[in-house]
Amino acid sequence: MKPENSDSSGSRRLLGRLKQALAEPAEGQERLDRITALIAEEMATPVCSIYLFRDADTLELCATEGLNTEAVHKTRMRMGEGLVGRVAASTQPINTGNAPSEAGFRYMPETGEEIYSAFLGVPIQRLGERLGVLVVQSKEPTPYGEDEVYALEVVAMVLAEMAELGAFVGEGAAMAAPHQHSVMVRGLSAQEGAAEGNVLLHEPRVVVTNPFADDSEAELHRLRKAVDKLRISVDEMLTGTDATEKDQREVLEAYRMFANSKGWLRRMEGDIQRGLSAEAAVEKEQTAARARMEQVPDPYLRERLHDLDDLSNRLLRLLTGQGDDTGVEMPDNPILVARNIGPGELLAYGRGLRGIILEEGSVGSHAAIVARALAIPLVINAERITTEALNGDHVLLDGDQGIIHLRPEDTVATAFRDKMAMATKAQERYASIRRVPATTVYGPTIRLDMNAGLMADLPSLRSSGADGVGLFRTELQFLVRSKVPRRGELASLYSRVLDAAGDKRVVFRTLDIGSDKVLPYMKPQDEPNPALGWRAIRVGLDKPGVMRMQLQALIRAANGRPLSIMFPFVAQFDEFRTVRQRFFDELEHEDKLGHVLPEEVEVGAMLETPSLAFAPKQFFDMADFISVGGNDLKQFFFAADRENERVRRRYDTLNVSFLTFLEWIVMRCKESRTPLSFCGEDAGRPVEALCFSAMGFRTLSMRPASIGPVKHLLRRSNLSEVREVIDEARASGAQSVRPAVMDWLRQQG
Template identity: 70%
Template structure:
């Protein structure tokens, strides 16, 4: 790049700096900016289009187009050349704009007179804010130097937009981070919470996008890069030899940190007038645009590595630190793009709620959140962009709605809802020690799901009769290496101690799909939910399975042991896994160790295929737990993490009920106990219908036991079964309407 171009670019940024420093309203600033750019670049037109909402762009300032078009011309995302730039995040540089595919003729602007078009996205690390456009009458493509200069200006505009430079009287934008915002996500753990935002990775605020002295900024950048390299090298030194996957990630960090191209591009940005911080963010945004459109999944994954490294570099440059000096409130609600299980466990039960921009209902975070009984909403798009530490926030984990900076009337209604829920829980406390015996005399065992020692105090408080599912994978997910057998044995022993004689069903390691261990290489699978997971991993990696079985046997010394294998698809898998249990018992006997008082080995029925297994499966297994979450998604071929289809099919659909009924019948014929575990077990109406089908037990989160028991004790399960049968005989697709009508009559008369 020529020195004259660099000098002109710095002059342009210095002129912009002066305009931005003036005490003027937002619209006046924008008007001044487009005039300066058009004059400096000698173009006929300069225009700024900003997002009014997620799908709409508005012409907010122009020099060269008709002034009356400002705030009147709007277009949808993807519409016209401006909309294309906004949608793709890619530059459009054309010598014949009217001839380009998708060109939109807007007579109110008069732009058909201009042939040349250069559009650059205004974005800040994935946050799309608008489009900066220059146009000329002569037909020509803008040079690389001109494109580069406009990119630098767009970066400054993005930073100033973030800082609220274009708000105020007559402003083109409303102030960011001030207005109420509603986010609709996906429920991953039910519950409601009110509190203050605590950002897991606080947004680094760049307050000085334009710098006066390139030499000073270059030195600041190179010093920060050197500090970053030392940090990465120290992290690598601290990794144990066996942690291969973690080492690979840090080697990627080191590769980026030592990249000459990365440093060169940032230094060039500084030469054009940017500060070191703005240069880092500009290259981070540019890399995002490049990598997000790459079809190679491995390369897209590297985007996360570069994002993390850029954030580390920005924290060094700004001195803001990871926590930005903020103090966590006494009612923190964690807001993050995503978070690993170990990091979430570090926060523990101090959190009131969790909101993730990414994540899924089956993610590591969701598993931990369920174990901690913390409301969790995932897929809350762009919340990390909008939220600031300390913002008031309401999390509705019943509907998947998040209110950020809510208005007073919304907060009041939300508090009323929480008060009603608390009052209901007080009512359930009165029946805590009573059995779930229905009016017809049938008793259904209600047990709780758990995965951490911290869950066990809920046994007494919830009225659960035991632990119907203890998820053993959390200890594996939270560690950076395989847990030691002795540590697992001690943990499992403490769990049994805390249960105080109540039964605990330990589900063996359920990993795979989206539950990948930090120290386990993730296989590339087109459909992980149907891939190498759970018992399939255990049977292929026999060492881990046998080690876990040894730990369970030692923990149970002289006490009953209940072991359950997950995701069994055929009888042979269960038979092989069951054989390992008794082989390890014989091994422990030979070593002279104390053995369990009794051993029951069961299977989790989560695949439709196992419902049709040979009779011998039902005869040889000691108990069956129907895993409703997976069974339902496989039965209806509806991914439970896909919002478009997961709510499409009803648990009380007659076809699904027929499958559950068949499983119960086969277990009855074999004299094998059968229970139901999953989200539906904790929903009172679904739980009532499942109990009416004849299940021996239901296993759910502790908070659901009270509401389920309360309803079961008020109905006659025989009558519920008759209502369901009548609805099926009438040809209904779901028994829900008939059951709701019955409940309305039965509860009002009772």
Template identity: 75%
Template sequence: MSDSFKTDSRQMLGRLRAVMAEDAGGQTRLDQITRLIAEEMHTEVCSIYLFRDEDTLELCATEGLKAEAVHQTRMKLGEGLVGRVARSGEVINTDNAPAAKGFRFMPETGEEAYSSFAGVPVQRLGEKLGVLVVQSKQARLFSDEEIYALEVVAMVLAEMAELGAFVGEGAAMSARHSQAVLFRGSCGQEGAAQGHVWLHEPRVVVTNPIAEDPARELERLHEAVEALRVGVDRMLSSAKGGEKEHLDVLEAYRMFANSKGWMRRMEGNIDSGLSAEAAVEKEQSAARARMSQVSDAYLRERLHDLDDLSNRLLRILTGQGHETGAEMPADPILVARNIGPAELLDYGRALKGIVLEEGAVGSHAAIVARALAIPLIIHAARVTTEALNGDLILVDGDQGIAHLRPDDSVVSAFRDKMAMQAQAQERYASIRDKPAKTLCGAHIKLKMNAGLMADLPSLESSGAEGVGLFRTELQFLIRNHMPKRAELSELYARVMDAAKDQRVVFRTLDIGSDKVLPYMKATDEPNPAMGWRAIRVGLDKPGVMRMQLQALIRAARGRPLTIMFPFVAQRDEFTAARAEMDKALERERILGHPIPEVIEVGAMLETPSLAFAPDSFYSEVDFLSVGGNDLKQFFFAADRENERVRRRYDTLNVSFLNFLEGIVYRCATLDTPLSFCGEDAGRPVEAACLAAIGFRTLSMRPASIGPVKSVLRRIDLGELRDVIHAERSVGAQSVRPAVMEYLRGKL
């Protein structure tokens, strides 16, 4: 490259700082920036394209193209070379643009046949904001130094856009974080809530992307990195003697914190003219870009470690975070990429709703959200980059939708919906103490699911007839160490005390699949939902099972005790688990502890195989509970965490109802008590059909008991059974349409 084309990024940033210091409008600033970049890069054209919506780029400023094309020329994501840069987030550098894949000639801009093209993404931590382009008639590839200079400038542009430096007319130049945004995610927990955003991890805002004194910025970086290293060493020292996996993560942190390559790249960014904060963020953006392209789970995890370290370093440099004294609003809606059960429990019932970018319907966070009856939306892409603390947000958990900064008409309609739900709750409260008795005289027992002490007040307020499922794994998941037997015994005793004389079904530890204990070595399985989990873990690790069974026996203090083993697939698993129960009872008897006056030991039917177990199994168990969530996904071979398939298969599919009815018949014939537990038990239409085919006990979240009871009290199960049979006889795939028609006439 000849000296005439040499570009000094520090000089260019110095001129850029001067432009930003001027008192000018957003459009004027962009126009000046394109002019100075073209001059510094020795090119005929410099253009800045910004996103006006998720799929459309708009030409917002240019030097060298027609001025009248500004705000008029638009292109879709992936269209032309500019669209390719925007879609991939990668640089395109070519000395023969017309021959490059995807090239699109734009005559409306007055564009001539420019040979050289360099486009770099304008993005901030993975959030794509636009594309910076330079073009030249002379056929040449831009040097690595020139591309680096463009990347540095593009990053500064992203930071300035975040701070509102380019606000002007039109959607592409509207103020950041001011527009109404609709997020379509998935339902993690039903319910509706209105409140204000509280970010679990607040955005770090870099207010000084350009360095005035590089030597001072290097000093600040070194001081912050040293503070980071000391912090990591302190965490590592306090974790000594803990679980190996936790130590491995901290060792990886220390490795990155002491990485000379990481430090050298950040120092190079400062040398190019960036501030310490911007230098860290530029390297963090590069790591996130690499993370999005890596398929290897181990490497992705290491890049995630680096991302987390960068966040810690940025908070040290800026002093930003919750430690700054920001107060949580009175009606907080928690917004986060993801969150663990312990962190969520720390917030407790103060939260009005939760919106996550990631998560899963069976995740720890979803389980806790259901226990606390907090509306939850998962898979809300980009919500953490759009939301700011204090923004008004509406959460519609029923539809998996969140409205951020909604307009008045949306707020009004949403409040009407909440008012209607409140009226319905008043109606349900009026029948709280009445039985779920159908018009034909059948009494359906409605029980509640629980997993926390916080659930137990709902036993009385919901009108539930006992606890059909108490999830014991939550007490294991929210700790960073294995709970002691005495701790568990005390908790289980408090649960039984709170339930008074009502029956509580304690499900033994159901871990594995999506429920991985933080202090237990994770197993890399291709299909964890069908892998080493639940009773399989218990039988392979009998020490943990025995400890939990002893805790339950001691908690009973001689009172009746009901225990259920999860994920039983064949008879010998239940037989082995029951043998462990007998050993625990004998041990407690020898130690002189009181033995439960009555003990029931049952199993969850979650695998199709158990439906075909020998009659002797049905006689051996004291009761069975159909675990509808898992059973349905295995029956239809549809992963319930996979959004592409989980909604394709209907509970009211005739084949699934036939299967369930076969289980009901076997249990009735062999006199085995049976219940149905899961999300479908809490959906009024599905619950009515389950009752119609013979289930007399349903277990659900407390908030569902009122709606289900309201429907059951208005229908005749014989009539509904006839509707189901009629649909079967004509070969219908699902009975839902006919059932809905029947219910419309009754409700």
């Protein structure tokens, strides 16, 4: 091994030779072989090897100088197995003078490495994307020096960049062409529907086309100039922020701290002096920050590292000319791909989007609420989608199954289009029954309402054939603003909603925030289980000012018309009694101020907690109506988090226990003659809707697109016969009535 060298000439020389080797024409395997030989020669070390991922969990020896060449493409190990696997799993270097004594060491006899004691392995990675491991070995029982570790990290980073550009593909290639092969990604359905289109990255990947510095001084000048621009832009954001918006200012102050960090700039300058271009230097530090982010358990520190990650993206866009003014051209049939996105940003894209795919997110997140309001298919928790996708990539989104096909094969695309064509034909068939009621065979008529949350939803009230709006979500107007909306703004919006609905009933659900719906201007609560924490009516009870303002806005919006409101997440009678009284107090207050009161009022509650089903009879007598919030009620009934794929699919909505519980709720409402509805995703699934109706529900509220298929099935079904099928299945000891109901439906044709 070479002695440590404090200057950067060694790294520059190594990068210079590497650049020359990569510029020469060669196939993928030949290039890798040249690189291992070059590194071994330049670092004066007998062994240099490159291990690349064959799949997500398996590393393969793809090139070596010094080990047995017959082991190439034969030696493999799992993630975390051996020292190479440990480097890949931890994304941290391992540097030791006595490799066999290290924890997890695995001896691979086919490589002939038993004579080498010293081991240095560094990850080949790019912005959290693990590509492989670069290793050097030596007989001398001493660790490699700091300069050698740094030089190998720089080379690994360049290899990752060149892999991004396809430098190692071709005949005899050692790795697959990036972003060219078909990929299927499984996520979680947050909004049903299917879409075909082209990827629109919310934060486009910046591909560093030249990681080498031809002129280090010029690169240093470019970096410093871009950092100055970045600092000015952060200062301008701070200046334009309202002094009262404390949380937002805290985030921007953290931005400014990182942007002015001398250590951050000094490390990037050092990278350039060792031979990297300005972009490559920024990305090297960003990759290191991403690796640290994965290792940090503390959520606050992770958030701060995320700030640094965001600043690096901004700096890269400045260096490459992809600044905020240039933007990205919207492809045809855009399907938005992002790690996560706020409601305001999503609304800015508007209804032009065909679909949305998020790497993170939750079914109750801001983005999911907006997607449902816009009726745009949404898949969340799509692992590595932002790494796999490039702008303009052909993509198929199956929001029903939570599956994404990126750059699909022709056979997959054809089958997907056939499925979409069948769905379109079905919708055309449903259009013919849009104006007729959902009257069942020999039985009652079921009222079918729609859920909404934006003014843009209201045209669906006519086109879908909905009888009214069974749930108007009022939190979106709070989520998309940087501060609490004014009472007048809300009153104007609610008034326009009532205008658009005409003579059809609209039920306004009061503010449902908390859990995963945190207002930008509200300090997040550090709760171990937010879904069971400080949310919805609990926030309203503890923050009466916001509730009062919203109730006043609703009363003024009615302006003499009927007004229906319901309170979410009521867990006990006393909560409902308290908020109901607050509403009547506001009616009295508005009357004294001379405002026109609603012609009539209905005050209801959402039954989303099992406890409310067992409330005293006075609750059912007092409530003007009750709406079962199926999404939350089901997860609490089964103790199965609907965000958790492992458990949520274990429990069927048509489970006998759950249907029996719903039957209990129906009975209690009948005793008090309290109107009852079922609201949620399951209400919009035809088979589930049929069973709910058979159990006694006479109102269902769902997304507009579901009304046609639900009405189509109800109008062809005899609820008495369905109830007999359900009762027989329950009596037989079946766990779910679904198989029996499906058999009956097949018999009906």
